[in-house]
Amino acid sequence: MEKTQYDTCVIGAGPAGLAVARALAERNLPYTHLERHTGPGGIWDIDNPGSPMYESAHFISSRTLSGYGGWPMPDHFADYPPHRQILSYLRSFADAYGLTDRIEFGVGVEGVEKNADGTWTVTRADGQQSLHGEVVVCTGAQWHPNLPEMPGDFTGEVRHTVGFRSAEELRGKRVLVVGAGNSGCDIACDAARSADHAVISMRRGYWFIPKHLFGRPVDTIAAGGPKLPMWLEQRVFGALLRIVNGDPRRLGLQKPDHRLFETHPAVNSMLIHHLQHGDITAKPGIARAEGSTVYFTDGTSDDFDLVLMATGYLHKVPVAQKYFGDEQHPDLYLSSFSREHQGLFGVGFIETNSGAYQLFDTQAQLIAGYVHDSRQGLPNAERFAQMIRNDRPDLTGGLKFVASPRHTGYVDSATIVKHLGRIAARMGWRTEGQPPPVKSSRRAEVVS
DSSP states (O other): OOSOSOOEEEEOOSHHHHHHHHHHHHTTOOEEEEESSSSSOGGGOTTSTTOOOOTTOBOSSOGGGTSBTTBOOOTTSOSSOBHHHHHHHHHHHHHHTTOGGGEEETOOEEEEEEOTTSOEEEEETTSOEEEESEEEEOOOSSSEEOOOOOSEEEOSEEEEGGGOOOGGGGBTSEEEEEOOSHHHHHHHHHHHHHBSEEEEEOSSBOOEEOSEETTEEHHHHHHHSOOOOHHHHHHHHHHHHHHHHOOGGGGTOOOBSSOTTSSOOEEOSHHHHHHHTTSSEEEOOEEEEEETEEEETTSOEEEOSEEEEOOOEEOOOTTSHHHHOOSSSOOEETTTEESSSTTEEEOSOOOBSSOSHHHHHHHHHHHHHHHHHHHTTOHHHHHHHHHHHHOOOOOSTTOOOOSSGGGTTOBOHHHHHHHHHHHHHHHTOOSSOOOOSSOOGGGGGSOO
C-alpha cells in the first residue's frame, strides 16, 4: 500500500530528467514532468534559450560508452557525436519510451517548498501550484556561468562562453580564450581557424588526452584494457601521453603541476595540432589588463579585441537553492540524494571523469527503486534512508584532485560505478534501464 497519494515531480527534460522519467515509468510510478523549453534535450538543443551549446561542440566520451542502458547510440553515429546527433538521440529515446507525451512543455518552475507533512509544493512560473510526494531536480549544471573579474581595466569586450555559438563571431578579431576545459579547448580551436589572432590562457599545465589512440576512441581502450591500480595507470598512461604529445613546453604550454587524472580530463586532439602549426599561442594566467593590452604572469603581453571566459559554471539550483545548499557543489549522497530533506533528489550535478549518461541512468534507477520501495513500506528503503543520512564513502578512487572549485565533490567514475553497483545489488535495484517494450520505429530516424 502506498504511503502517499502524491506523485513525483521531475523538473527538467534534459539528459538527466529523461533518465529519471524512464526509471519511474518502468516501475509504473506516477510522475509529473515539467520542462520550460518547447522540447526535450536540455543544453543539447542549441535553440534552447540560455543553452551553452555551440556549433563545433561534440561529445567528449565515445558513442560506444555514452548511451543509456537499453538504448545504445546508433552505429552510424560519429565516434564522438556532434551536438545535433546527441539531440536527435535524446529525442528518439524520449519517443521510444513514451516520455515525450508525458512532458508538460513551456512550464517553468518558480520554486519548490517543503511542507510540514514531508510533501513538496512546486510553484510554476504562472503561479499554479501542485503537491508531490517527491521532487527530482534535473535542471542541469551548465546554465549559470562562473565569470571571474578581469583584473585591471580592459577596454575590449569580455564575455563568458555560455553565449558563444559560432566561429563566425570571431572572424576579424584578436581573441583571447581563458580556460582549458573541454569547451574552452574547442572554442580556442575555433579561434585558431577563424580569428585574426588567437591566444589561449591557462593558469596551470594540463594533460591533453587525444580522442583516438591506435585508431580507436581513447575511452574504449581504457574501458577494455586490463584493470590496473590507479597509481600504475597514472604512470603507464602518463608515459604514453608524453610519447604521443611530446614535451608540452615546446608549444608554450606549462608542464602539468599534478598527476594524470587529478583534474577533469581535457579530451582534445586539435588544440595540440593548432599549437604545433602556429594557429594559436598558449600563455599562462592573466596578471592584469590596461586598455586593449593583456599582461600575462610570465611578463609577456598581447593586444585583444575580445576575451572569452571559458571559466566554467556554478551548480546553482534556483528552484530549490535553500535545500541544495552550496552553489558550487550540492552536498548530495551519491551525488543524487538530499541528506537533509527526505524526498528531494538531484540528477545532473555529478562531476566525474567519464561520460555522464550511463551514470545518470544508474542514479535514476536508484532513485526510482528507493521511491518504489518507500511507497511499498519495504525495510530496505529505511536502511537506505539511514545510509543517505550517515554514509560518506570515499569515491575518489585514490586520486588527489587539484584544489579548485570545480573539483569540490569530484568523484572517480570507475569508483562510483562500482559503489553504485554494490548498493543496488544489496537493495535489489537495477543499475540501468531496460530496452523499450516494443522496438520503436523512431530508432531509425536518428540523424546521421
